[in-house]
Amino acid sequence: MSYLPSELLAVMAARQLAGVSSVFAGVGIPLLSAVLAQKTITPHLTIVVEGGSIGPQVIPGRLPISTNEMRGAYRAQMLPGITDTFLFAQRGFLEMGFVGGAQIDRYGNLNSSVVGSYKAPKVRLPGSGGANDIISLCRRVIVVTMHERRRFVPRVDFVTSPGFLEGGDARKRSGLVFGRISRVVTNLGIMGFDEKTKRMCLESLHPGVSVQEVIENTGFELMIPNEVPVNDSPDESELELLRSLDPDKKFLRTDGTTHATVSPNRNQD
Amino acid sequence: MRPADFVEARRKLEAKPVPVGEKLTTLSEAVRRVKDTDHIAIGGCLFSRTPLALLAEILRQQRRALTLSRNLMCYEGEWFMAAGAVEALVTSWFGIGLPWGLSRILREQIEGNKIRFEEWSHLGLGLRYRAAAMGVPFLPTITMLGSDLMSVTPTKTIQCPFTGESLCLVPALFPDVALLHVHRADRFGNCQIDGYPHMDADIARAATTVLVTAEEIVSEEEIRSHPDRTLIPGFVVDALVEVPYGAFPHECYGLYEADFTHFDAYVAEIKAKGMRAVQEYLERFVHGTKGHSEYLSLFGEEALHRQARYARELLGRS
Numbered sequence: 346m347s348y349l350p351s352e353l354l355a356v357m358a359a360r361q362l363a364g365v366s367s368v369f370a371g372v373g374i375p376l377l378s379a380v381l382a383q384k385t386i387t388p389h390l391t392i393v394v395e396g397g398s399i400g401p402q403v404i405p406g407r408l409p410i411s412t413n414e415m416r417g418a419y420r421a422q423m424l425p426g427i428t429d430t431f432l433f434a435q436r437g438f439l440e441m442g443f444v445g446g447a448q449i450d451r452y453g454n455l456n457s458s459v460v461g462s463y464k465a466p467k468v469r470l471p472g473s474g475g476a477n478d479i480i481s482l483c484r485r486v487i488v489v490t491m492h493e494r495r496r497f498v499p500r501v502d503f504v505t506s507p508g509f510l511e512g513g514d515a516r517k518r519s520g521l522v523f524g525r526i527s528r529v530v531t532n533l534g535i536m537g538f539d540e541k542t543k544r545m546c547l548e549s550l551h552p553g554v555s556v557q558e559v560i561e562n563t564g565f566e567l568m569i570p571n572e573v574p575v576n577d578s579p580d581e582s583e584l585e586l587l588r589s590l591d592p593d594k595k596f597l598r599t600d601g602t603t604h605a606t607v608s609p610n611r612n613q614d
Numbered sequence: 615m616r617p618a619d620f621v622e623a624r625r626k627l628e629a630k631p632v633p634v635g636e637k638l639t640t641l642s643e644a645v646r647r648v649k650d651t652d653h654i655a656i657g658g659c660l661f662s663r664t665p666l667a668l669l670a671e672i673l674r675q676q677r678r679a680l681t682l683s684r685n686l687m688c689y690e691g692e693w694f695m696a697a698g699a700v701e702a703l704v705t706s707w708f709g710i711g712l713p714w715g716l717s718r719i720l721r722e723q724i725e726g727n728k729i730r731f732e733e734w735s736h737l738g739l740g741l742r743y744r745a746a747a748m749g750v751p752f753l754p755t756i757t758m759l760g761s762d763l764m765s766v767t768p769t770k771t772i773q774c775p776f777t778g779e780s781l782c783l784v785p786a787l788f789p790d791v792a793l794l795h796v797h798r799a800d801r802f803g804n805c806q807i808d809g810y811p812h813m814d815a816d817i818a819r820a821a822t823t824v825l826v827t828a829e830e831i832v833s834e835e836e837i838r839s840h841p842d843r844t845l846i847p848g849f850v851v852d853a854l855v856e857v858p859y860g861a862f863p864h865e866c867y868g869l870y871e872a873d874f875t876h877f878d879a880y881v882a883e884i885k886a887k888g889m890r891a892v893q894e895y896l897e898r899f900v901h902g903t904k905g906h907s908e909y910l911s912l913f914g915e916e917a918l919h920r921q922a923r924y925a926r927e928l929l930g931r932s
Contacts, residue, residue: 373712395736396659397810407928410711413659413686413810414865414872415928426811427659427685428740435737435756458733463766469724469731471716473763474686474707477735481757507760519760520771520780595713 346581350491350532351597353551355381355587356579358443358489358530367391368441369434369479372412373596375443375489380408381587391422393439395475397430399423405589408596412475431475434482437523442483444476445490448501451545451565452515453508453526453538455480455488456501463503473505480506485527492531492562499565509543516543533559535576536567544568552578615653617742617768618751618785626788626822637803637826637854641905644825644853645671648791652677655743655789655821656684659812661710661864661872664690665795667827667857667906673697674900683789685739685813688864689880692719693900695729696892702730704787706739714881719889734758734767738784743813745786746820754781792821795861796846797869799828800836803851806843809867815845824850827857829869857906859918871924873917 348356351374358378362368363386370379370392380403383390391400396413400422403409409417418424425433433439446455447470457476461467480486490496508526509516516525529536534550546568547559552575560567591597615622645668648654654672658664669690672680682694683704691708694700696719708720723729734742737757745753754774758764759782764771770783794814796805805826807814818824826846831854837844859866863873883891903909910918 396662397812404928410713410874411660411662411686413662413812415662415809415867415925416871418809418867419928420930424810426815427813428737428744428816431737431740431757458762463762465727466725468716469721471709472705472707472733473735475736477761477763478737478757481735481759481761482737504760504762510760516760520756520782521760522756522779 346584348579348584349597352584352587353579354489354491354530354532355597356583357535357551357576358487359385359583361487361528361530362387362390362441365390365441367393367439368443369393369395369439369483370443371445371476371479372409373445375445377408377587377591377596378489379443380590381583384586385583393430393433395427395430395479397424397427399425399430403590406592408591431478431482434478437484439483440485442479442486443489444479444486444506446476446488446506448496448498449488449490449529450498450501452510452512452543453488453529453545454501454504454510455506455508456503458503458505460502477506480508480526481521481524483524485525487527488529490529490531492533492559494562494564497563497565509538512543513541533562539568546570547573549574549576551576615788617787619788620749620751620786623746623788623822624749630822633803633849633852636801637848637851638801638831639853639855641667641671641855641857642675644668644855645675647823647825647852648672648677650677651679652790653681653683654791654793655817656682656690657792657794657812657814657817658861658864659810660686660688662810663795663812663861663866664688664864665793665827665860666690666862666864667860668793668825669693670900670906670909673699673896683787685736692717692892693896695719695723696889696896700729702732704732704734704739706734706736710877710881714877718884719892722889732767733763735763738763740813740816741784742787743816743820745784746788747816750786752783752785754783756781758782787820789817789821790823792817792824794818794824794826795866796826796828797866798830798832799826799854800832800834801854802834802848803854804837804844804848805846805851806837806840807845811845818846818850823852826851826854827860828854829858829860829866831856859910860906862910862918863913863921865925868929869925870918870921871928873921876913
């Protein structure tokens with residue numbers, strides 16, 4: 346069964362939620378993956394959306410576009426307000442954060458603020474939203490993004506959301522005692538971080554992807570082990586479910602993690 | 615007012631006439647309380663319960679040199695930039711949503727250095743309103759630490775006096791005016807909100823002056839029979855206006871879903887014409903209409919009914 350890069354990304358991200366109790370998910374592919382996991386491997390997964398929704402379900406074809414609209418509250422268990430939703434994460438209840446990002450560097454720092462300098466940017470991006478809070482406060486965080494050289498940069502122009510900062514124990518020294526970026530899931534493979542240096546390393550490849558392809562699409566030197574395992578292909582049931590959730594490919598078009606390429610959509614097409 | 619100045623904020627609140635009795639008035643009379651250079655905090659979130667009727671009236675009355683704050687800012691921010699009415703934006707995120715791309719208007723204004731933009735994390739800004747709502751100068755948090763947001767905002771890092779851990783302090787944000795759109799209120803301004811409360815209760819307490827539009831003015835008895843649903847008490851509210859569909863084409867939980875087709879058309883015009891498209895939009899929808907009923911008539915009854923039906927579906931009702 347053939348699939349789009351975005352579909353592969355969503356399936357691989359969903360599999361990361363096996364055994365996870367709660368996920369604080371950004372809209373787009375991260376939320377789509379969380380819903381897929383809830384409907385397949387993790388039925389008790391509590392999805393948390395930053396607009397202030399705990400435990401929502403989703404009507405297939407009517408995925409929320411923002412984090413704070415009625416669609417994101419469908420059959421929710423609690424609507425506590427935005428500040429209090431984040432405070433559940435600050436207290437330490439939320440196990441996993443799922444976020445995208447415009448730029449990511451070798452230490453997992455994310456930039457969704459500016460391309461170029463902050464004071465005189467070449468491109469002004471939308472900003473942190475809750476990304477900084479999710480990365481700072483959840484117990485673990487997985488970044489879900491398309492793997493492109495322009496995104497995987499040696500050093501982000503601006504640290505909107507802190508990964509391991511300059512590496513080593515820099516994150517802890519900054520006061521972020523808790524939380525860490527555990528993985529980066531892309532359409533090419535899965536990356537982790539070296540225990541000591543906190544530099545990004547390749548952990549596994551998706552089927553049909555070569556190490557060379559990963560290297561070519563990464564703007565910095567990835568640590569690469571001698572043996573790189575290959576993940577199982579998305580199976581038909583995963584893909585069918587995923588497509589039923591987003592039948593119009595609002596988020597699965599080519600890239601559901603950032604602004605750039607998704608076309609406008611309607612309430613109900 | 616300086617950030618975090620809780621003493622000055624309290625003095626301002628005590629200096630103002632105590633809002634007692636009935637608050638019901640008209641949009642134009644309510645908005646007369648807004649002054650040039652005011653800091654206006656906008657309730658709701660992104661395209662949910664945006665007080666668009668109040669915002670449009672502020673533009674009709676041509677207030678200038680405003681600061682706008684909102685946790686996630688939607689295209690109302692573009693309206694004020696296009697009108698030349700805003701000097702600074704305080705937010706954590708600006709846009710409509712993934713499918714509509716980056717805001718070309720925001721890009722032009724910031725990349726051209728025409729506006730001041732202050733970026734916070736979502737919780738960071740929420741805690742600024744919360745601190746002000748509590749009447750204290752700041753709140754400690756462990757968010758934002760280590761990020762570059764710390765260096766572009768008036769945050770401070772301190773060592774916790776109890777544990778020695780590093781903490782980020784966010785200064786209280788006391789807006790001059792809060793604008794809110796709620797589901798129902800009685801004539802005294804006791805407000806109830808269904809669904810997402812967003813940051814409205816904090817924003818209302820943080821501000822010196824609070825202007826509210828409600829989908830429906832209900833009896834005092836109805837509020838008293840469900841006091842647990844009241845998020846904002848009447849003594850916080852200065853002016854109240856009954857404005858059905860007061861957030862349209864944004865959503866109001868349970869009553870109408872956001873009209874995404876309208877957003878599509880709005881953004882398509884901007885793609886074609888840039889800032890001029892927003893100015894033309896304002897000419898038609900804001901300056902070309904005398905009030906919210908005329909504004910709504912440009913969308914048509916059918917659109918209002920359709921979006922109301924979508925909202926009922928999302929509540930599981932038909």
